[in-house]
Amino acid sequence: MAESNSQLLRVHTLKSVCSSCSVLELCLPIGLTCGEVERLDTLIAQRVKVKKGTVLYRTGDPLRSLYAVRLGFFKTSILSVDGREQVTGFQMQGEMLGLDAISNDHYACNAIALEDSEVCPLPFSLLEKLAHDLPSLQHNLNKLLSQEIVRDHDMLLLLGNMNADERLAAFILNLSQRLNMRGYSSKNFVLRMGRKAIGSYLGLRLETICRSIAHLRQEDLVDMRGRNVTILDLPGLKQKVTGCHRHTEQ
Structure with a gap:
């Protein structure tokens, strides 16, 4: 997991503040009130810098956090049965990584930085509790999951037709x-x-x-x-x- 891999990731010492983030309108806090954004802010202890080529998490790692991409670009991929890499998506700033782990509490793919990047880790257990208290946050989570489904449908259309x-x-x-x-x-x-x-x-x-x-x-x-x-x-x-x-x- 990224949190324990100190040799690969450098932790930003500054506190992350969602309300002043440049991708606020595209990320999880979209539509939340100032007070709700402040409560979400408390979940993010620190931003994490991810060097180009570094794996943020691997297939099978236990779900600890979802990651909001603050800066940079990632690709997600899995290994096919013959050992080849199959790219499943590309994520940029304002998008979330790790949603695929919610179903069985383990990440279903590898997430690799395509350039020097920065993410905001959201501990999932704490995020679930906060979403229970904030219906607007739960609504945003539901929308993110729905968008994942729509992207999968679009990909099927792309490959099929x-x-x-x-x-x-x-x-x-x-x-x-x-x-x-x-x-x-x-x-x-x-x-x-x-x-x-x-x-x-x-x-x-x-x-x-x-x-x-x-x-x-x-x-x-x-x-x-x-x-x-x-x-x-x-x-x-x-x-x-x-x-x-x-x-x-x-």
Whole structure:
């Protein structure tokens, strides 16, 4: 667990204050009153810094905390039966890690920092008690769990009905929208993950990802140079993704 791994994680000595956090509107405290945010604040003893490449928690570790990503970027992954890594998601600031552990009190995947990051640990037993006292907090937890289910449904649609180019377009569009919600450019951004990790997440081989990048470039939709992404035609990219639904109706 992250709390006991002092060699990998450096603990921030400053107290975390939710009310002054830059991602307050995207995180667990959204919609809470000032008093409720202060009570939630008491659960976070300290922020935890996670170096790039460090594992925050591993599959099978007992659930102790949920983690709100304050800064940085993570990927979650599991190992397939043949030992290969299967990426299950990418999480950025304002999003939660560890929700998959609630069902059986153990984390169902590995969480790895893709860049130097910082998280706010929320001890789950204390969070449950506080949520019992604060219906608004319980409502937010329920919404987060529902969002996880919706993301799973979206992933099934992505893998089941989209071709390779559409999958990549949907992935880029999703990142664009999430970054834009955080005040960043929706058309120019840097990928924190490599193409192999993207391929794993989308169920595509590395060479297929490279071909799809070339196809999107040829269509003047997206220009990708290394990890730098420039969306050239945002409406066209959206149309490419929404057009996939027509395939299922034919």
